Amino acid sequence: MNLEPLKVQEARRxxxxxxxxxxxxxxxxxxxxxxxxxxxxxxxxxxxGVPWPIIAVAHEREAS
Structure with missing residues (x-):
């Protein structure tokens, strides 16, 4: 599967x-x-083992 076109599109966005x-x-x-x-x-x-910033953002999203 070639993901390069998707990467380019997302970078543009x-x-x-x-x-x-x-x-x-x-x-x-x-x-x-x-x-x-x-x-x-x-x-x-x-x-x-999950980095604390990921945990913090997930907690904010799920608990708010």
């Missing part, structure tokens, strides 16, 4: 995405909260 600056305060608030809880997520990382 990524670089052409518009950044909505009105959501920046919310994004910063969530990021700060997740980083403040870093130790908690690192405990899970130790037990699972």
């Amino acid at each position: 990524w670089y052409s995405a518009e950044i909505n600056t009105s959501s920046a305060p919310l994004v910063n608030s969530v990021a700060k909260r997740l980083v403040d809880a870093k130790a908690r997520y690192q405990g899970v990382e130790t037990r699972t």
Whole structure:
């Protein structure tokens, strides 16, 4: 299976995405909260081997 066309298409979409600056305060608030809880997520990382940022984002998505 040749994934190169899909990679090119996704790269185009990524670089052409518009950044909505009105959501920046919310994004910063969530990021700060997740980083403040870093130790908690690192405990899970130790037990699972999954990097703590992945755990934090998954937790935010599933628990919010």
